[in-house]
Amino acid sequence: MELNDVIRTTFSARAFTDDPVDDGALYDILDIARFAPSGGNRQGNRVVIVRDPATREALAKLAEPAAKRYAAQVKRGENPWNSVHPTQASAAEIAATPAPAPLTDSFRNAPVVLVFLVDLQVVASMDQDLPRVGMISGASIYPFVWNVLLAARQAGLGGTITTLAAAVEPELQALLRAPAHFAVAAVMPLGKPVKQLTRLKRHPVNRIATVGAFDGPAFEKP
Numbered sequence: 001m002e003l004n005d006v007i008r009t010t011f012s013a014r015a016f017t018d019d020p021v022d023d024g025a026l027y028d029i030l031d032i033a034r035f036a037p038s039g040g041n042r043q044g045n046r047v048v049i050v051r052d053p054a055t056r057e058a059l060a061k062l063a064e065p066a067a068k069r070y071a072a073q074v075k076r077g078e079n080p081w082n083s084v085h086p087t088q089a090s091a092a093e094i095a096a097t098p099a100p101a102p103l104t105d106s107f108r109n110a111p112v113v114l115v116f117l118v119d120l121q122v123v124a125s126m127d128q129d130l131p132r133v134g135m136i137s138g139a140s141i142y143p144f145v146w147n148v149l150l151a152a153r154q155a156g157l158g159g160t161i162t163t164l165a166a167a168v169e170p171e172l173q174a175l176l177r178a179p180a181h182f183a184v185a186a187v188m189p190l191g192k193p194v195k196q197l198t199r200l201k202r203h204p205v206n207r208i209a210t211v212g213a214f215d216g217p218a219f220e221k222p
Contacts, residue, residue, distance in 0.1 A: 006153050009198050013158030014106040016191030021111045025155055026190075033147035038140040044119030045144045048176050051112050058175055059115075059165060059187060060107040066164035067099035083133040103164060110159070110189030115172070116145050117182040141185040152190060159190035 030047065038045060050056055066081070072089040073080040075097070089097075107113055118141035127136045145161055152159055165172050166184045173180060209219035 001154055006150055009196075009200065010149050010153040011158065011197040011200055012160035013191075013193040014102055014160055014189065015194040016106070016110050016158075016189070017194055019111070019192040021157060021191055025157070026112065029148055029151040029155060029157075032151040033144055036143035036147045038143070039124045040122075042122040042140070044122040045141050046117045046119070046178075046182060047144075047148075048115040048117070048178070049112060050115060050176075053108075055175065056107050056110070056113050059113055059172075060104045062168050062172055062175070063104050063107065063162065063164035063187070064099040066167040067103040068097045069094045070103065070164070071100050072097040103162075106160070106162075106189040107187070110191045112190050114148065114159070114186075114188040114190055115176060115184065116141060116186040116188065117178055118185050120181045120183050137183070138185065145186050145188070148188065148190075156192065156196075157190060158193040158196070159188045161186045161188060163187070 026049065034045075036045070050059065069087070069089065070080040072094045073087050076087075076089055078085070078087055078089070118137065120137065123137045123140045125134055125137045127134050142161075149159055149161070163186055165187050169184050170180075172178075172184050172187075173182070178184075206218040206220050210216040211219050
């Protein structure tokens with residue numbers, strides 16, 4: 001598959017067949033993905049490969065509290081977990097909301113789950129003193145995570161970047177025996193998708209790009 005096609009058709013897969021993902025295929029995917037850039041080329045990225053059903057079940061359980069809040073906020077018409085507008089959903093309302101199965105069952109049903117972590121000792125977090133949620137550290141881990149999905153798509157596999165379990169990061173670190181300075185960036189179920197999507201919906205360029213300033217004219221195709 002051509003690179004352009006891989007980029008245009010890599011989708012978020014959450015439903016998988018019973019086909020296994022063997023170690024050879026997974027090794028090849030990680031071998032390609034490791035060429036992702038990182039700040040200062042310090043390569044603080046790590047990935048934990050989880051096949052054990054009990055551990056995958058634990059990952060699903062750890063994702064449930066954040067999934068419940070996600071669903072409660074959606075029901076209220078809010079953008080879930082955004083850091084600008086506080087949720088109006090009460091703790092009791094969130095607790096009474098069932099965790100949507102699509103947000104957690106993929107950990108149980110995928111043949112393998114990858115947990116991505118980044119060493120905070122080696123990333124340059126330029127935004128650490130700003131009065132908002134930090135973003136910059138992700139530049140040293142998410143290119144690697146995305147490369148895994150691209151390489152998986154090339155191999156006929158698929159997965160999705162999930163972050164729900166990161167809301168209880170200390171528990172996840174304890175489950176995987178990860179040091180406290182390794183931040184959890186993503187939990188990715190991986191397998192052969194039940195259906196391979198080939199047409200994705202995304203905003204056009206003139207909706208996401210402007211010229212000269214944020215409020216500048218839309219960038220149009222010449």
